[in-house]
Amino acid sequence: MNSFSSLDTFVFLVYFVIVAGYGLWIYWRKKGSSGSASHDYFLAEGSLAWWAIGASLIASNISAEQFIGMSGAGYRIGMAIAVYELMAAATLIIVAIFFMPVYLRNRIYTMPQFLEQRYGSGVATIMAVFWLALYVVVNLTAILYLGALAIDSMVGIGVLPCMLFLALFATIITLGGMKVIGYTDVIQVLCLIVGGLVTTWIALDLVARLAGGHGAMVGATELYHRAGEHFDMVLARDNPNYMDLPGLSTLIGGMWIINLSYFGCNQYITQRALGASLPTARRGLLFAAFLKLLMPVIIVLPGIAAYALDKSGALGDAMRPGGELNADRAYPTLLGLLPAGLKGMAFAALTAAVVASLAGKANSIATIFTLDIYKKRVSQAASEQRMVWIGRVSVVVAMAVAVTIAPLMGIDKKGGFQYIQEYTGFVSPGILAMFLLGFFWRKTTAAAAMFATIGGLVFSIFLKFLPLAMDLSFLAPIGFAVDNGSGVYEIPFIDRMLIVFLLVVAGMALISAMGRSAPDAAQIVVDRSLFRVDRGFALGATLICILLAAVYGAWW
Numbered sequence: 408m409n410s411f412s413s414l415d416t417f418v419f420l421v422y423f424v425i426v427a428g429y430g431l432w433i434y435w436r437k438k439g440s441s442g443s444a445s446h447d448y449f450l451a452e453g454s455l456a457w458w459a460i461g462a463s464l465i466a467s468n469i470s471a472e473q474f475i476g477m478s479g480a481g482y483r484i485g486m487a488i489a490v491y492e493l494m495a496a497a498t499l500i501i502v503a504i505f506f507m508p509v510y511l512r513n514r515i516y517t518m519p520q521f522l523e524q525r526y527g528s529g530v531a532t533i534m535a536v537f538w539l540a541l542y543v544v545v546n547l548t549a550i551l552y553l554g555a556l557a558i559d560s561m562v563g564i565g566v567l568p569c570m571l572f573l574a575l576f577a578t579i580i581t582l583g584g585m586k587v588i589g590y591t592d593v594i595q596v597l598c599l600i601v602g603g604l605v606t607t608w609i610a611l612d613l614v615a616r617l618a619g620g621h622g623a624m625v626g627a628t629e630l631y632h633r634a635g636e637h638f639d640m641v642l643a644r645d646n647p648n649y650m651d652l653p654g655l656s657t658l659i660g661g662m663w664i665i666n667l668s669y670f671g672c673n674q675y676i677t678q679r680a681l682g683a684s685l686p687t688a689r690r691g692l693l694f695a696a697f698l699k700l701l702m703p704v705i706i707v708l709p710g711i712a713a714y715a716l717d718k719s720g721a722l723g724d725a726m727r728p729g730g731e732l733n734a735d736r737a738y739p740t741l742l743g744l745l746p747a748g749l750k751g752m753a754f755a756a757l758t759a760a761v762v763a764s765l766a767g768k769a770n771s772i773a774t775i776f777t778l779d780i781y782k783k784r785v786s787q788a789a790s791e792q793r794m795v796w797i798g799r800v801s802v803v804v805a806m807a808v809a810v811t812i813a814p815l816m817g818i819d820k821k822g823g824f825q826y827i828q829e830y831t832g833f834v835s836p837g838i839l840a841m842f843l844l845g846f847f848w849r850k851t852t853a854a855a856a857m858f859a860t861i862g863g864l865v866f867s868i869f870l871k872f873l874p875l876a877m878d879l880s881f882l883a884p885i886g887f888a889v890d891n892g893s894g895v896y897e898i899p900f901i902d903r904m905l906i907v908f909l910l911v912v913a914g915m916a917l918i919s920a921m922g923r924s925a926p927d928a929a930q931i932v933v934d935r936s937l938f939r940v941d942r943g944f945a946l947g948a949t950l951i952c953i954l955l956a957a958v959y960g961a962w963w
Contacts (some may be wrong), residue, residue, distance in 0.1 A: 414747045418755060419754050426594050427579070430591045458694060459593055460687065462592050462698070465596050469764070470550045470554070472549055474603075475553045475735050477707060477710070478735075481709070482710040482737040485639060485711060486637060486711065488651075490662060496697070496955065497955060499692045499693070501671070503693060506671040508685055509933055517535075517678075518672060521931070534860060535775050537860075539780075542805075544816075550768070552813040555813075557739045560736070566814070577806070578803060599760050600756075602753045607712075608623045609746075610709045611712060649889050649899065672842045678774065696951050709738055833863075833864055835904060836863045837911050858915060871900075882898070
């Protein structure tokens with residue numbers, strides 16, 4: 408493999424200077440332009456264009472767990488793992504039509520604020536604390552650690568120094584507020600896409616050389632020939648990876664729970680659009696949906712290419728440090744094969760993805776802590792400047808905690824992408840049920856919402872460990888249980904999320920029917936007229952649906 412050359416260092420430094428310089432320019436240019444210092448810092452209220460919203464959403468979403476974890480899943484499973492990205496495109500359309508109008512009409516700035524207006528302060532406070540813990544302990548730690556592992560594999564300076572660098576870079580950007588994050592994310596996404604496409608092109612060219620050819624198009628044909636089974640989009644029950652992606656459930660079952668919860672009820676995703684007008688927010692989400700369609704090419708395809716190269720022996724022992732296969736090394740291994748200069752570009756793309764996600768999540772942590780805990784529970788008379796200061800302090804504290812605990816979480820042992828999905832999947836069904844019924848059924852009570860908060864977690868844990876208490880093989884014929892390889896039949900976690908969601912909705916309906924109507928429900932306005940879309944949005948959404956149907960129709 409090529410070492411990190413002076414040319415690579417120069418290319419990366421150019422990226423660093425451009426992002427930092429542009430961020431400073433945006434900060435000083437827009438400083439003082441908003442009437443509310445806190446809303447300006449946390450939401451960039453009214454100052455993000457639709458293209459900045461869409462780019463920032465993707466930059467916050469795509470990070471080390473995709474580049475490292477999902478590419479590793481591409482090596483191990485194949486293109487079927489791209490369902491997370493492809494279904495996200497459809498989900499963003501639904502969020503733009505049904506979720507965003509409710510948030511903007513009711514001037515919702517944080518997810519706990521919605522819960523407080525709809526269900527009362529008790530539910531809101533519990534969920535605010537929960538979200539803070541989840542973002543720090545799961546999201547920040549995973550992104551920092553996986554990103555540091557990838558960068559260390561390229562520059563060889565150690566995981567801890569890489570973590571400190573990423574945390575410091577992201578913190579500097581975050582301290583400028585959402586306006587700086589939003590506009591610097593445009594550069595970050597440009598680096599991410601260009602660098603990612605270059606890496607894919609080189610990877611396919613390497614596959615082409617296995618057959619004596621040259622070029623990405625020849626490589627794509629050769630890759631399909633050598634790893635055709637890795638292009639199945641819907642896995643059969645006898646596939647060894649069915650536990651991760653259980654067939655049609657990825658299209659009509661639990662995958663919708665994952666995506667709607669992530670993109671519709673997630674502070675660091677929706678926050679990009681909460682300070683905009685509805686037309687601007689919708690255009691931003693539609694733009695993000697189109698960008699999502701590129702992600703399988705940038706993220707999953709290199710993993711499949713690494714599989715073909717490794718199968719042919721071209722990668723040597725790079726995928727097996729210590730003699731044991733580690734699929735998460737697929738993308739870093741490919742980066743090590745890039746020529747000088749291009750390696751620096753790919754390094755910048757990976758850093759951009761990691762830093763943008765860290766900055767977005769850190770800003771959301773600051774927003775929830777400051778607006779939903781400090782302002783409401785600690786100091787209701789806090790000034791605008793005081794809240795901004797508290798927000799900045801919370802960013803620094805969150806980053807410090809994440810850097811400290813990340814090496815202790817065993818993230819590299821679980822597999823990066825699986826680590827994120829395992830822990831967020833325990834709570835996503837309850838959160839989504841709480842929001843959907845809060846939107847569309849006025850009789851839903853605070854007691855029902857509290858049940859969703861606790862019941863969803865309890866049901867998830869129960870179903871996770873149920874195979875230890877009883878034999879679930881009787882569910883195998885209908886696909887709801889799979890042999891995990893040791894003779895024990897488990898419920899795939901995607902199916903488990905759907906089952907938990909249905910149980911929580913049924914429980915919420917029963918509790919609400921037995922109780923009194925929620926006293927705060929009238930504070931949330933939901934009008935069907937809010938769900939009307941303009942012709943341009945409808946045309947773009949239709950095009951995305953046609954493209955998704957074409958992809959699954961071609962590689963079913």
